Amino acid sequence: MKFLLSLLLSAAVIAVTAQNSQSHYVLFDSDSHEISASAEAGLLDALSQLAYIRSLRIEAHTDADGSDAYNEALAQRRLNSVESLLADKGYTVTQKGAHGEDSPIADNETEDGKQQNRRVLVRFEGDRELLTMEDIYEEMMPNMQSHCIDNTKDTVLVAKSGTVMFIPAYSFKVDNHDDCIELRLREALDLTDMMTMNMHTGSDGTMLESGGTVYLEAYLNGERISGELEKDMTIYFPTNRTEDDMLAFSSEEGGDEMNWVPTGESFELIPLKYINDSFNVEFKKTNRMHCRLFFCKIRRALRLRGKESNSTYIETRSYGDGYVLDSAFYDYDQKKIDAAYALGERMAKLNRDVSAMYAGNVRNMQFINCDRFPETPVSPVEVICAADAPANVRALVPSVNGMMQGNNMFGNPTFLLPSDRRIVYVSIIIQDNESYLAIQEASEEREINLNYEKLTPTQIKYKLKGLKL
Numbered sequence: 012m013k014f015l016l017s018l019l020l021s022a023a024v025i026a027v028t029a030q031n032s033q034s035h036y037v038l039f040d041s042d043s044h045e046i047s048a049s050a051e052a053g054l055l056d057a058l059s060q061l062a063y064i065r066s067l068r069i070e071a072h073t074d075a076d077g078s079d080a081y082n083e084a085l086a087q088r089r090l091n092s093v094e095s096l097l098a099d100k101g102y103t104v105t106q107k108g109a110h111g112e113d114s115p116i117a118d119n120e121t122e123d124g125k126q127q128n129r130r131v132l133v134r135f136e137g138d139r140e141l142l143t144m145e146d147i148y149e150e151m152m153p154n155m156q157s158h159c160i161d162n163t164k165d166t167v168l169v170a171k172s173g174t175v176m177f178i179p180a181y182s183f184k185v186d187n188h189d190d191c192i193e194l195r196l197r198e199a200l201d202l203t204d205m206m207t208m209n210m211h212t213g214s215d216g217t218m219l220e221s222g223g224t225v226y227l228e229a230y231l232n233g234e235r236i237s238g239e240l241e242k243d244m245t246i247y248f249p250t251n252r253t254e255d256d257m258l259a260f261s262s263e264e265g266g267d268e269m270n271w272v273p274t275g276e277s278f279e280l281i282p283l284k285y286i287n288d289s290f291n292v293e294f295k296k297t298n299r300m301h302c303r304l305f306f307c308k309i310r311r312a313l314r315l316r317g318k319e320s321n322s323t324y325i326e327t328r329s330y331g332d333g334y335v336l337d338s339a340f341y342d343y344d345q346k347k348i349d350a351a352y353a354l355g356e357r358m359a360k361l362n363r364d365v366s367a368m369y370a371g372n373v374r375n376m377q378f379i380n381c382d383r384f385p386e387t388p389v390s391p392v393e394v395i396c397a398a399d400a401p402a403n404v405r406a407l408v409p410s411v412n413g414m415m416q417g418n419n420m421f422g423n424p425t426f427l428l429p430s431d432r433r434i435v436y437v438s439i440i441i442q443d444n445e446s447y448l449a450i451q452e453a454s455e456e457r458e459i460n461l462n463y464e465k466l467t468p469t470q471i472k473y474k475l476k477g478l479k480l
Contacts, residue, residue, distance in 0.1 A: 032136045033057060037093055039129040041076070044088035046096060054093075054133060055100060061137035064469055068106040068134045069093050074125035075112045082111040093131045101473025144403055147439060147446055148209040150468040151475070155228075156198075159191040172198040173365065174225050175247035182240045185231050192229055192236070199224040200248065202407050202414055206437060206475050211405065211416035212382060214260065214271045216427065218389070220411040222257050222278065222369045222381035223248030229376060236376075243372040248278070248381050249365040252412075255280045257369050260380035271380055278371035278381045385411045389427040392434075395460045396423055396449075400442040404461075407435040409480040435480065436461065439471065446471060450478065 035057040037050050046054075058064065071090035073082040086109035094104050117124035160166050162185065166178045174196075183192050199205045200223045205212070208226075212219040225246065229236040259276035262269050369381045394417070396402040406415045406426045410433065417424025428434055431454070438449040438461050447463035448471045466474065 031061065032134070033060065035133045035135075036127075037131040037133060038126060039089055039131075041074070041125070041129065042085070044085065044092045046092050051096060054096070057133070058100075058102065058135060059465075059467055061135065061467070064102055064135050064137040064467070066105045066136045067097065067102055069097075069104055070107070070114075070132045070134075071109045072114055072128055072130050072132070073112050074128040075115070075119035076125070077112075079111060083109065086111045089131050093133065101467075101470040144401075144439065144441060147441075147468045147471065148207075151207040151472040152209070153197055153204070153207060155195040158194045158196070160194050160229075162192050163188050168194070170196060170198055170225070172200050172204075173249040174198050174200070174223065175249075175368070176225075177245040177247075178240075179242040179244070182242045182244060183229060183231075183236055184238060184241050185236060187231060190232055192231055195228045195230065197226045199226075202409060202412060202480050203476055203478055205414055206405060206407075207472060210269065210414075212271065212413045213415050214273075214382075214384075217384060218408065218411075218413045218415050218428070219260070219271060219382040220254070220385040220413050222250055222252065222254075222383070222412070224378060224380045226378050227376045239374040240376070243374060245370060245372050246278075246379055246381070247281075247368040247370045249367075250280075250369055251366045253280070253367070254383055257371075257381050257383045259371050259373060260382050261375055262378045262380075271382060274373075274375075276371055276373065278369040280367055281370050282367045385413065387411065387429045387432070390430045390457065391425050392428050392456070393423055393425045393458050394436060394438070395458065396438060396440070400440045402438050402440045402461075404436065404438040407437060407480065408432050409435065430455070435478070437475065437478075438463070448474060450474070 035054055037046060037054055039045070039050075040047075069090060071086040071093070073085050073089075075082075077085070090107055090109045094107065097104060112119075112128070115124075115128045116130075117127035119125055119128060156171055158168055158170075160168070160178060160183075162183050163180055165180050166176075168176045168178065170176070178194075181188075185192070197208060199208050199210055205221070205224070210224065212221045225248075257278035257280070259274045259278060260271040261274050263272045371381060373379050392406070394404050394406070396404065402424075404417045404424050406417070406428055408414070408429060411429075415426045415428065417426060433452065433454050436449070436451045436453065436459055440447045440449075440463060445465055446468055448466050449461035449463045451459060451461055453459055
């Protein structure tokens, strides 16, 4: 009797199957795929019990009423409804299936049994404990892009969001030139990228205007390559801005918070129109006109390959979300032209508003930042966090693509911010092992009171990525 009672309780409550694994049923009305308000609330409450959702599987079912074909289609509609709800709340389904009436868990001869069979089973695994702010940002951190670089060739690399890099041959100081260099990178071209990467644009308390940031690491056969590059690498950040006084910044070593310091190098503003107008350049070795379109170069390469010629060719290889162009360039400086072609192709696919590039030469790896000191009058703003927990606070100024960071470990943070600009305040706190997010927009106010909403790190990530700036 005790065993039967335990079994019934397990079925009614949907017990935890392991320490960090749970299951939940979403039940539906007859011949319906609409999720009721109570079913939605129950599912979201179950998901919120875990801080991180590492895997999420959904399986859709029906009762035995109707034909097999109809029930398979109905199960698919129910699966789509649950998956859409999860996506709206920031969750990603990792595995799914629609099974129709094939797998009942109760008797289809009774109304109660049919109700139990009209279900979508949601199984999820993750971590129950949320310990530090670093845990939240680890969840939000975008994945590294990975690109294979032939160190014996000049390379033009176009990353996922449109950053272009020209890497001369033999830039990496290694003895082995037979295996490719794995270049790993993350891009932060806008404020939402910077937030999910736990960054800001401050230099000794002064807000910077950002033209873009890229983080780079290089590996050979799994071993990280340290030190500076042997040659200048040219970085091109896509932009629609017109500032011509951008500088290169690097992250200052030491301390608990990132601080950007100028390196002494500058970034040149290169309008794409200027580059597009320069295609009357002739090849010095062949006296042939430069291909106007990017794919013309590929076609020409295919015709020339295998023939004895002083001309060169270009190979393209796809790696992840970007692509690599391996090129043997001619004597004159063609880097800007080839980078413009590559950038134009990428931006057309991304449908981004890009009118120019910031181009600069660097040799350091890790963070490479293109910033400037904006000429904008500032005044202090105090942010009242109204929480009994340390808060990570950021003040975003979209008009100058700038963001300051503060915390309230020893009182409410105060920022020096433009007094005539739209400002969006974003704050994350951890309290009683739960994470909370506050987003508030203001412009003229000099004292801001934040109101927090309890969200899981996955939901925080989704909400920040959808922030309209």
